[in-house]
Amino acid sequence: xxxxxxxxxxxNTAVLSFISFWRAGSIVLCDFASSAYYAGGIAAKAYGPxxxxxxxxxxxxxxxxxxxxxxSSSIFTRGGVYMTVKTSMGKSMAKFSVSALVFDYxxxxxxxxxxxxxxLAYLLEIIFPYxxxxxxxxxxxxxxxxxxxxxxxxxxxxxxxxxxxxxNNLRIxxxxxxxxxxxxxxxxxxxxxxxxxxxxxxxxxxxxxxxxTSYFSFLKPVGLIxxxxxxxxxxxxxxxxxxxAQVYREIEDPKIKNxxxxxxxxxxxxxxxxxxxxxxxxVIIPYDKIISSYxxxxxxxxxxxxxxxxxxxxxxxxxxxxxxxxxxxxAVNTAIVGANGILNRVAEDGILPDSxxxxxxxxxxxxxxxxxxxxxxxxxxxxxGGDVFLLGEAYAFGVLMSLTFxxxxxxxxxxxxxxxxxxxxxxxxxxxxxxxxxxxxxxxxLIIFSLFLMNLLTKxxxxxxxxxxxxxxxxxxxxxxxxxxxxxxxxxxEGEVDDEKVNIxxxxxxxxxxxxxxxxxxxxxxxxxPNNLTHLKSVLETANDDNTDIIVLYIKVEKGYEYSSDYxxxxxxxxxxxxxxxxxxxxxxxxxxxxxxxxxxxxYIIVYTAFYGRVxxxxxxxSGRMGAEAQLEELAITWGMIKPKDFNGKIEIxxxxxxxxLSYTLT
Amino acid sequence: xxxxxxxxxxxxxxxxxxxxxxxxxKDLKSLxxxxxSKISPFLPERFTPENIKERLEVTNLDYSVFENGLFxxxxxLEDLDxxxxxxxxxxxxxxxxxxxxxxxxxxxxxxxxxxDFFDKHLKILSSITQSFRDNIPxxxxxxxxxxxxxxIKSIR
Numbered sequence: 001x002x003x004x005x006x007x008x009x010x011x012n013t014a015v016l017s018f019i020s021f022w023r024a025g026s027i028v029l030c031d032f033a034s035s036a037y038y039a040g041g042i043a044a045k046a047y048g049p050x051x052x053x054x055x056x057x058x059x060x061x062x063x064x065x066x067x068x069x070x071x072s073s074s075i076f077t078r079g080g081v082y083m084t085v086k087t088s089m090g091k092s093m094a095k096f097s098v099s100a101l102v103f104d105y106x107x108x109x110x111x112x113x114x115x116x117x118x119x120l121a122y123l124l125e126i127i128f129p130y131x132x133x134x135x136x137x138x139x140x141x142x143x144x145x146x147x148x149x150x151x152x153x154x155x156x157x158x159x160x161x162x163x164x165x166x167x168n169n170l171r172i173x174x175x176x177x178x179x180x181x182x183x184x185x186x187x188x189x190x191x192x193x194x195x196x197x198x199x200x201x202x203x204x205x206x207x208x209x210x211x212x213t214s215y216f217s218f219l220k221p222v223g224l225i226x227x228x229x230x231x232x233x234x235x236x237x238x239x240x241x242x243x244x245a246q247v248y249r250e251i252e253d254p255k256i257k258n259x260x261x262x263x264x265x266x267x268x269x270x271x272x273x274x275x276x277x278x279x280x281x282x283v284i285i286p287y288d289k290i291i292s293s294y295x296x297x298x299x300x301x302x303x304x305x306x307x308x309x310x311x312x313x314x315x316x317x318x319x320x321x322x323x324x325x326x327x328x329x330x331a332v333n334t335a336i337v338g339a340n341g342i343l344n345r346v347a348e349d350g351i352l353p354d355s356x357x358x359x360x361x362x363x364x365x366x367x368x369x370x371x372x373x374x375x376x377x378x379x380x381x382x383x384x385g386g387d388v389f390l391l392g393e394a395y396a397f398g399v400l401m402s403l404t405f406x407x408x409x410x411x412x413x414x415x416x417x418x419x420x421x422x423x424x425x426x427x428x429x430x431x432x433x434x435x436x437x438x439x440x441x442x443x444x445x446l447i448i449f450s451l452f453l454m455n456l457l458t459k460x461x462x463x464x465x466x467x468x469x470x471x472x473x474x475x476x477x478x479x480x481x482x483x484x485x486x487x488x489x490x491x492x493x494e495g496e497v498d499d500e501k502v503n504i505x506x507x508x509x510x511x512x513x514x515x516x517x518x519x520x521x522x523x524x525x526x527x528x529x530p531n532n533l534t535h536l537k538s539v540l541e542t543a544n545d546d547n548t549d550i551i552v553l554y555i556k557v558e559k560g561y562e563y564s565s566d567y568x569x570x571x572x573x574x575x576x577x578x579x580x581x582x583x584x585x586x587x588x589x590x591x592x593x594x595x596x597x598x599x600x601x602x603x604y605i606i607v608y609t610a611f612y613g614r615v616x617x618x619x620x621x622x623s624g625r626m627g628a629e630a631q632l633e634e635l636a637i638t639w640g641m642i643k644p645k646d647f648n649g650k651i652e653i654x655x656x657x658x659x660x661x662l663s664y665t666l667t
Numbered sequence: 668x669x670x671x672x673x674x675x676x677x678x679x680x681x682x683x684x685x686x687x688x689x690x691x692x693k694d695l696k697s698l699x700x701x702x703x704s705k706i707s708p709f710l711p712e713r714f715t716p717e718n719i720k721e722r723l724e725v726t727n728l729d730y731s732v733f734e735n736g737l738f739x740x741x742x743x744l745e746d747l748d749x750x751x752x753x754x755x756x757x758x759x760x761x762x763x764x765x766x767x768x769x770x771x772x773x774x775x776x777x778x779x780x781x782x783d784f785f786d787k788h789l790k791i792l793s794s795i796t797q798s799f800r801d802n803i804p805x806x807x808x809x810x811x812x813x814x815x816x817x818x819i820k821s822i823r
Contacts (some may be wrong), residue, residue, distance in 0.1 A: 187780040291779055629785070639737065640796030667673075 004605065006598040010513055015033045018252035018545075018589045025265040026173040026325055027247045031108075031240030032062075032266060033176065034331045037324045040235035040278035041295040042392040044287070046233040047221075048204030052282035054227075054234040059275035062238055063267045065403065066537040067426055068410055069241070070259055072188060072333045074143040074250040074423040075413065077587040081242060088412035093355075095477045097405045099470035101242075102342055104398030108121045108239065108335035109377040110384060112149045112390040116328035117143030118296040118388060123321040124524045126314060139296065140386030154333045158340060161365045163542050172326045175372040179272045179323040185660075186316065187280040199282035211458035219457070232455040236396040237274055240404065243334070253589035258422040259535040277302065296388055299324070318419040336630035340366065353402065380545055393459045397466035407445040410564050414438045513595065521548040526606050527556065533584060535621040535656040540588035550592045552581050553609060555602040569595070607638045607666075610651050622657035631655055632664050639666045674790045675822055676798050679776065682764035682816035683707075687809075691759030692799040692805050693771045694768075695770075699723060699740065702775045706753045708778065736760060736771035737799045744786065750794040756815065758807040771803050771822065798822045 019027075039058075043051035076083050081101065086094035121142035128135055135190075212231070213219040221229050244266070251258045276336050281302040285294060294301025303316040360367040384390050410426070418435050428440030456463045512520075514543045523543060525536050536552065543550055556570070556579065569580075578594060585592045599605045618635075622628045635653060643666070651666040686705065692698040703716045710719070722739050731739045733815075738761075753775050760769035774818050778788040798819070799806070809815050 007762040128810075290690055467746050607772035633792055641733070641800060643793075643797065645797070665788065666793070667790075 004599050004601050004608070005509075006600075008510070008513065008598075009596040011525055011594040016655065018069060018586075018591055019247075019250050019260040021250060023167075023170050023263065024244075024251050024258070025246045025262040025269070026170040026536055027271055028167045028240060028262070028266050029176075030327055030330045031243045031334055033173075033239075033270055034112055035237045035239050036270075037119065037297075037299055037328060037400075038111065038276065038388050038392060039234065039520045040071045041290070041298040042236065043230075043234045043390050044282075044290050044298070045295045045389055046205070046209040047230045049144045049200040049202050049282070050230060051202060051234070052199050052279040054230045054238055055278040056271075056275040058231065058234045058237045059271045060448070062270055063263075064242065066244065066267055068407060068441065068444065069248070069545065070263060071255065071422060071426050072245060072406070072410055073259055074256055074425075075417065077249050077583060079407075081245070081402045084409040084413070085405050088409040088416055095474050096470055097402065098342065098477075099473035100398050100401035100405065100466075102339060102392070102473065103466055103469050104239075104242070104395075104402060105335045105339035105342070105374070106376055106380065107337075107391065109154075109332045110149060110200045111388065111395050112328040112331035112335070112381045113147035113396050114143045114334075114384065114386055114388050114391060115296075116150070116325050117146030117330075117386065119300055119321045119324040120146055122297045122300055123317060126317070142384035143388075144381055144384075147186050147386075148378055150329055151336075151374050151381065154336050155370060158336050158370045159363055159365055159367050161363050165192065166351065169330070172323075172330055176273075176323040176327055177269070178556065179319045180297070182279065183277060183299070183316065183477045184272065184280070185278070185320060186306045186308060187284060187302060187306060190284055190305070190362060193283065193307040199254060199279070202289065205229065209233060209458060211460045211463075213454075213457045216457075225454075226452045228450055229458055230569075232396070232400075232451045232458055235370060235451055235455070236392050236399055239395060239399045240331075242406075243400055246338075249586040251589055252591075255587070255589040258589070260424070263622050264635075288523060297324075310445070331389040334368065335377070336373055343369045357543060364595075371431035388479045391462065394462040396455055396459060396467055397462035398456055400448065401466070401470075402450045403448050404445070407441060407448055411438055411441050411445060414441070510609055514613045516646050517593075519547050521617075522551065522613060522615045523548060523617045523619055524551045524606070524610050524613065525601075525619050526553045526555065527577060527581060527621070529621065529624075530573065530580045531622075532621045532657075533580060534658070535619050535654070536584055536586075537618050538583065540584055540590050540592075543590060545590045545664050550585075550590060551609075551613065551615070552592050552594045553606065554578070554594070554596050555605050556596055556598045557600055557602060594661045602632045603638050604641070607635060607642050609650040610666075611642055614649075615651060617652040617654065619654045619656060622655055625631050628660075628662045630653040632662065635666070636664070674787060674794055675796050675821060676791065677776070679791060680752045680754055680774075680816075680819060682812065684753040685756075685794045685819075686753070687756045687758070687812060687814040687815070687816050689758055690812040691757050692761045695761060695763035695765055698738075698757070698770065698773060699754070702740070702753055702755055702773060705755075706751060706775060706777070709751045710744070714744060728767070732768050732770060732816040733796070734768050735800065736803050737796065738770040738773045739792070739795055740773070740775045741777065741792070743778045743783070743785075745780045747777060750776060750778055750787075754815070754819075756807055756809075757789075765797055771807050772799055774799070 010223075033320075035129065040051060040055055043055055047054075049602065053372050072084050076087070081097050082094055085097040088194065097441045118139050119138055121185070122140035125139070128137065138360070190315060203221060205224045205226075207214065210221060212230075213221070217389075219225055244262070248259055251262065273601070277299060281290070281294075281298050285301055285305045289305075290301065294304075299320050303320045304313050304314055306316060309315070356366075356368045356369055380391075414425075414436055425436060426438060426444075428443070429436040429438055431437075524538055525539055527533060527536060539550060553573070556574065581592070581594060595609075597605050597609070604621075609615070620631065621633050626634070632655065639651075649667075653664045653666065655662045664665050671755055684705070688701070692701065699720060701718075703741065707716045707719060714731075716772065719742070722742055726740070726742070731741070733739075753773075755773040755775070757771055757773070760771050762769050767807045776795075779790070806815060806818070809818065
């Protein structure tokens with residue numbers, strides 16, 4: 001290795017590779033579409049034969065809600081309900097929204113795992129007689145055991161630090177899509193055989209589903225009130241939308257355009273899968289049979305009621321169960337990962353005792369937090385006794401609270417950040433001065449808020465547990481803030497670049513780093529000051545990600561013989577620099593290759609890396625110490641030291657600052 | 668900036684401005700004083716030696732001394748119509764507390780302060796470091812300025 005180079009670190013992180021809208025949509029659908037397996041049955045039991053209409057209505061509503069995430073993503077690359085709420089309404093409200101998120105995650109695993117367990121149990125009920133196994137299946141018992149096994153399995157995987165893969169999500173969605181298409185085609189075929197009959201539009205609430213409203217005579221479940229109640233019981237079909245905000249930062253350039261495509265893909269898939277299949281279930285299966293036999297595994301029931309030979313029905317049911325296991329079990333892992341991420345941030349801010357952040361001696365993961373989450377989820381499973389209806393009731397609380405906060409925040413942001421450029425805004429606005437009055441958003445908010453309020457009254461257990469949990473968590477945040485006598489910044493709670501997420505590889509020389517670069521163009525972008533990344537932004541705005549590798553180089557100046565050349569010993573300012581670099585890359589959806597070189601001669605390293613890396617262009621910010629012209633002089637001088645006499649290529653240099661560029665070509 | 672033809676130090680260095688100073692200099696200041704006194708007659712009258720030395724002091728002179736013993740003090744001056752340069756060989760190297768490396772070769776040059784000349788100015792800087800990259804021991808062993816001049820003119 002060149003003696004001026006003391007060490008080279010290459011940062012590899014999943015964050016720096018960007019995904020297509022198909023993959024982004026698949027990630028969201030693995031969460032969002034999983035509700036297709038249980039939402040219909042829960043709604044049917046809650047309010048009667050009219051359930052397919054309301055599930056369909058909720059799916060149509062999901063399209064509008066997905067659109068709101070396009071607007072919020074155009075403001076925040078790393079968005080999500082916490083960021084949106086904090087910016088618009090302040091930290092106090094944001095703390096409540098964090099509680100809703102944690103509550104949501106803690107319930108996602110149990111409801112998904114229990115539902116998957118129920119599907120499996122009902123399949124075993126059919127298969128065991130063929131296998132001459134005389135076991136008496138208790139579906140809920142099987143669901144509880146299955147859920148505990150799944151939670152234990154993913155507890156172990158997360159302790160080991162095994163990462164989720166968007167490749168797997170895509171495969172699951174493709175498989176599920178094929179099964180759904182098959183089910184759809186066979187359902188349509190069945191309808192042609194048995195004749196189409198609209199499901200009865202009759203609302204029939206029971207004592208549980210009315211909740212506290214039965215004590216108020218003016219809240220009779222008829223007319224508009226009845227519709228709101230029914231919609232409220234169907235709203236858990238919307239779980240998983242928040243994932244879109246999380247996945248936006250990984251979407252490739254052009255980001256908003258690809259986000260829109262993802263939204264269309266998600267909406268159509270969910271409408272068909274959850275909306276139409278639930279509707280067809282109600283068309284094909286008599287309501288009474290849904291309640292008596294299929295409320296806990298509606299899509300399996302649909303498979304068993306198709307007008308095809310029995311053996312084929314069993315095969316179809318098996319396929320449905322496999323798809324259910326894949327998608328629902330995936331949601332269990334997502335929930336553990338999500339809750340771990342949030343509680344980690346919370347613990348880092350001193351809210352939980354420091355001892356709980358202790359890293360596993362072998363795997364380096366926050367095993368105590370992961371274990372806490374898994375234990376809480378397991379307790380919820382056991383307390384539910386495998387009752388997916390009970391879980392569904394509680395689950396809707398977190399879903400609606402998040403949606404309510406998100407919509408209200410977007411409305412506030414229209415006024416608070418009216419000058420902030422937005423690539424897209426939710427439609428139906430009235431221009432008034434410099435404001436766009438968000439009529440569309442307000443209407444949507446009123447719909448969701450009315451559902452939220454109604455759900456507070458109709459879902460007793462959800463209201464009591466959800467509010468208690470939120471208040472307790474809020475008190476913990478506030479108490480800890482006071483105790484530490486400084487403000488806790490939950491700013492990065494929904495994901496930040498930190499040591500854990502950044503994989504470091506050490507290279508012996510520059511050539512090794514570049515050997516895997518296949519694109520035709522290469523741009524080297526030296527960075528130093530986290531507040532001076534105008535030049536990097538300029539590159540990210542204009543570079544073509546398909547044919548250009550962008551290498552972001554930080555040179556850590558280490559003088560003398562003693563040096564600490566590893567990532568752990570970077571200062572907080574230096575880590576902040578990389579955090580901002582990665583945030584910028586995410587904002588533009590362009591892949592970058594961050595590199596840290598430890599050396600005592602930065603200019604030499606820049607030119608050396610450019611030459612040996614066969615870089616076409618160097619784009620730098622201006623140095624406060626010397627100015628752009630002096631910078632070019634140093635580069636020119638160093639170029640003479642390095643370039644071979646027979647060099648016949650060229651390296652362009654741009655020094656960019658504010659709106660100026662100074663250019664030169666090394667030849 | 669437009670690309671120009673390849674520039675060598677031979678293009679801007681007059682052989683009359685190649686000096687071998689075998690006595691050496693006691694420190695950096697003495698070297699600078701000597702070099703400036705030799706080149707100032709070729710500069711516009713308003714640039715006195717003191718004026719030039721003051722301006723050179725403001726630049727980071729220690730950054731212009733390289734590991735191989737090359738020293739490139741340089742300035743951009745207004746009212747200058749072309750490049751002016753001087754080459755001083757000091758087989759007895761110049762040492763100073765201010766600099767990390769000893770100086771064997773000093774290439775002092777001045778460029779016109781104009782955006783039209785900046786590109787060429789940068790090319791000359793590259794050319795200087797490239798030309799003297801590996802051959803300083805050879806240069807300091809040469810006996811006369813004319814020998815050095817022939818050698819430099821042959822560098823492409």
